[in-house]
Amino acid sequence: MNYGKSGLKKQIHACSSKSVKRKTKAAVLTFKLFLLGLITLFVACVFVGLGMFRGMLNSAPDLSTLDMSPNASATILYDAEGNEIETLVMAGSNRQPVEYSQIPKNLVNAIVAIEDSRFWTHKGVDIKGMTRAVFSGLLTRKMEQGASTITQQLIKNVAFDGGMETNFGATVKRKVQEQYLAIQLEKTMDKKIILQNYLNTINLGANTLGVQAASQRYFGKDVSELNLSECAVIAAVTSSPGRYNPITHPEDNAKRRDIVLENMYEQGYITQEERLAAQTDDVYVQIQEVEAARSNEPSVYSYFVDETIVQALADLQEKAGYSETEARNLLYSGGLRIYTTQDPRLQAIVDEEISDPDNYAHSEILYSFTYRLSVTHKDGTTDHYSEANIKSWLRQQTGEETIKLIFATEDEIRQHVEAYKETVVKTDDMIQGERLDITLQPQSSCVLMDQETGYVLAINGGRGEKPTSMSLNRATDTLRQPGSTFKVLTAFAPALDSAGATLGSVYYDEPYSVDEKDFKNWWGSQYVGYANIRDGVTYSMNIIALKTLMNTVTPQLGYQYALDFGITSLVESEVNQTTGQVYTDIGAPLCLGGITYGVSNLELTAAYAAIANRGIYTKPVYYTKIVDSNGKIIIDNEPETRTVLKESTSWLLTNAMEDVCVSSHLYNRTSIHTSKPETKIPNMPTAGKTGTTTNTNDIWFVGYTPYYTMGIWQGYDENSPLDTGDDVRTMWYNIMSRACEKLPAKEFPEKPGTIEEVQICHKSGKLAVPGICDADPEGNMIYTEYFARGTAPTEVCDHHVKVTVCSLSGALASEFCPEALKQNRVYRTLTDEATGVTDDNAYLLPATLKNSTCPIHTGFGFPFLTDENGQPIPGETTPGDGSGTIPGTTGTGNNGTGSTNSGSPTGP
Structure with a gap:
């Protein structure tokens, strides 16, 4: 640089030049504008930030619309004695809310000490904790929960679904709104209520929500019973429910528990002695014991719970007006309380007897199976196979026409399944799905009701271990042929109730056909002749029931009575779309239980309960009321009733069915008997009816005492014949006798x-004639029968005839026969409609006797005189031709004194 005189002049000139001045001014202006821009940008950012902050607050949920109490909690079912029998839950709903007063002080203090030590003093937001969280969040771009107060955590759980944001911005927004709402909430809600709601809401591991659920899960007791160490265990879970689960990670939980206890000591909640005692309390052994016991409990709902769920869901829609989705959500996560009708003592008895192998003809265990196999073949086609395919394959393999899918071992079933599978699954085939279910056989079902209330007290839908919740219930879901139990409902009940018949009304038991179908009695082709409706009930007589239905009741009326009795599975008319065949249950087979689809045990038992209950039908009830989480009754399940029979009819049927339950034989015929073994309950009146279908595929006993009505069914699921029908009566007796014994x-x-x-x-069913009806060839036929007023017979018996015969000749006695030789004999008679050959035919007045009189004592042609006893007097004869008879005469006969009366002979 030139520092000479000339150089300095040049520099001064340059500085003072206009161009330089302009440049300098422009630079200053630019700087000012930049500074102004920065200020403007800063102000704009501030306003934008304030706007965004205000926007966050304005978009926060309305606190007044938020329910801080748990909005998804478990539904609990109670039995009739108030015992909890099941908890219904869905994901996020197994809370069991409790009041603040029920929560131990140690648990409250433990949660506060570890989660929010300044909870009782802050206003909803902990400034110190929040400051730490902000700086930590800015550095790590993660917002840690540790800075949140209990109030904030409650807000997060209730209003923000637990805080499941997927980006930083959303998390910041939620935190701002959460803090704002926490401050607002503490202005209106007591801290104890805030803490109560929080403790009922938090996730405490092992799929438990809330302190009550956690207490039951870990310690098997109510939260109010927890000690200090147990409270610390639960408080230790809160920060990481998975890591500090006391079942799966007891060591980690123990370390965290000690920190909780240390915090409680430092914050003055407990003493040093209490802290040390709690730390040495090995509660984890107890936790494992509770877990072991829990693992032995059934993991699926019982049959009773299944049916309660079904009825509750239907009623929530039909009676309370909820949609199907709303009803299901409410049932599984609405914190409902359902008070069922189940009697725990009776349920235990039923379950024990259904499981007892001694109550089955086969004391050895048998098995059936269901099978599903889906195979996609190499060519892309898919085939589906079932046990029906295996049955056909076995028929081909064995050459036997009849194959029962009943086996002695499970291994035998698996061998057949594998062997069959090899025949249908080829190389390069792909198995899309396969399932094999093996079931104990034979099976049973049981329904036990209180006939006066309609309450279902116990139910069992199958023998053996129940596979899953809401599985097949043979008591309610399975329809089986009811056999002779339907005689009472469709023939005898309507006959007595509205068709004018009585228990004494007689029908002729004989070979019988309807629409080219032949019917016979259950004992075979022996027919007894005249028998009445009481006999038809007591000995389950098919022909008597059929004739009652067809000749007195009509099938249409019998069908209507079955509907009135609550049977919903009947078919009025139905067309098979494949064959075009029309099916209907309005016909003769109806009274024998031959119906299209069968009937459920529940409906059959309820029908008989109506007879037991003075003719009043009550729709079966599984629960008495449903109460919401606030204690409000949603459904008060009043029984639905209707009158099916007159009171007199129900009494008469009960009286007749009492005869079924004691051993007896019809007219001393050993093949025609009542229930065996007997079903009469000791010291208790008992009524009921058996039912056995063709080939003994189904066996029933439905009956009642003054206390209970019960239906028992036995059979094979795949409808094979049973060996005997006695076992169902044995089971019925065993259950009912135990139920009533005390x-x-x-x-x-x-x-x-x-x-x-x-x-x-x-x-005859008519008024008895002394000296005739009581002299029937088979014994006294007079008995006392009960009748509804106005239905008793007014005519006298016309099915007996009394004749006097001469014991010497065996013919009808004439007036000449000695009194000592005259014998009164009673025979039966038939009306015109009685055409079949029956036992009655053996006791009819012989044709040879009808039009003949004594050929010995005529008064005209005796070959010898007789003494007063009708014996001949040696050497003495009477006038005449000595023939001893005078053909065609109707003379008065010998008077037995040795003399003759005058008369006009007509002989040669």
Whole structure:
């Protein structure tokens, strides 16, 4: 640089030049503008930030619309004695809310000490904790929960679904709103209520939500019973439910528990002695014991719970107006309390007897199976196979026409399945799905009800281990042929109730056909002749039931009575779309239980309960009420009732069915008997009816005492014949006798005043004639029958005839036969409609006797005189031709004194 004189002049000139001045001014202006821009940008950012902050606050949830109490909690079912029998949960709903007063002080202090030590003093937001969290978040771009207060955590759980944001911005927004709402909440809600809601909401590991659920899960007791160490264990879980789970990670939980206890000591909640005692309390042994016991408990709902769920879901929609989705969500996560009708004592008895192998003809264990196999072949086609395919394959392999899918071992089933699978699965085939279910056989179902209330007290839908919740329930889901139990419902009940018949009404038991279908009785092709409706009930007589239905009731009326009794599975008319065949249950087979689809045990038992309950049908009830989480009754499940029978009819049917339950034989015929073994409960009146289908595929006994009505079914799932029908009666007796053994004596409902007693003839159903009806060839046929007022017979017996015969000749006695030789004999007679050959035919008045009189004592042609006893007097003869008879005469006969009366002979 030139520092000479000339150089300095040049520099001064340059500085003072206009161009330089302009450049300098421009630079200054630019700087000012830049500074102004920065200031403007800063101000704009501040306003934008304030706007965004205000926007966050304005978009925060409305606190007034938020329910801080748990909005998804478990539904609990209770039995009739108030015991908890099941908890219904879905994901995020197994809370069991409790009041603040029920939560131990140690648990409250433990949670506060580890989660929010300044909870009782801050206003919803902990400034110190928040400051730390902000700086930590800016550095790590993670917002740690540790800075949140208990109030904020409650807000997060209730309003923000637990804070599951996927980006930093959303997390910042939620935190701002969370803090704002926490401050607002503490202005209106007591801290104890905030803490109560928080403790009922938090996740405490092992799929437990809330302190009550955690207490039950880990310690098997109510939260109010927790000690200090146990409270610290639960508080230790809060920061990381997975890591500090005391079941799966007891060591980690123990370390965290000690920190909780240390914090409680430092914050003055406990003493040093209490802290040390709690640390040495090995609660983890207890936790493992509770877990071991829990693992032995059934993991699926019982049959009773299944049916309660079904009924509750339907009622929440039909009675409370919820949609199907709303009803299901409410049932599984609405914190409901459902008070069921289940009697725990009776349920235990039913379950024990259903499981007892001694109650089955096969005391050895048998098995059936269901099988599903889907195979995609190399060519892309897919085929589906089942146990039906295996049955056909076995038929081909063995050459036997009849194959029963009943096996002695499970291994035998698996061998057949594998062998069959090899025949259908080829190389390069792909198995898309396969399932094999093996089931104990034969099976049973049981429904036990209180007939007066309609309450279902116990139910069992199958023998053996229940595979899953909401699985097949043979008591409610399975339809089986009811056999002779339907005689009472569709023939005898309507006959007595509205068709003018009585228990004494007689029908002729004989070979019988309807629409070219031949019917016979269950004992074979022996027919007894005249028998009445009481006989039809007591000895389950098919022909008597059929004739009652067809000649007195009509199938249409019998069908209507079945509907009135609550049977919903009947078919009025249905067309098979493949064959075009029309099916209907309005016909003769109805009264024998020959119906299209069958009937459920539940509906059959409820029908008989109506007879037991003075003719009043009550729809089966599984629960009495449903209460919401606030204690409000949603559904008060009042029983639905209707009158099906007159009270007099129900009494008469009960009286007849009492005869079923004691051993007897019809007219001393050993092949025609009542229940065996007997089903009469000791010291308790008992009524009921058997039911056995063709080939003994289904066997039933449905009956009742003054306390309970119960239906038992036995059979094979795949409908194979059973060996005997006695076992179902044995099981029924075993259950009912145990159920009633400690109950006070009680009688069936008192005989109505409209019932009267009349002595009638068993063979005619009409008024008995002493000296005739009681002299029947098979014994006394006079008995006392009960009748509804106005239905007793007024005509006298016309099915017996009394004749006097001469014991010497065996012909009808004439007036000349000695009195000592005259014998009165009673024979049966038939009306014109009685055409079949039956036992009655053996006791009819012989044709040879009808139009003949004694050929010996005629008064005209005796070859010898007789003494007063009708014996001949040696050497003495009477006038005449000595023939001894005078053909075609109707003379008065010998008077037995040795002399003759005058008469006009007509002989040669």
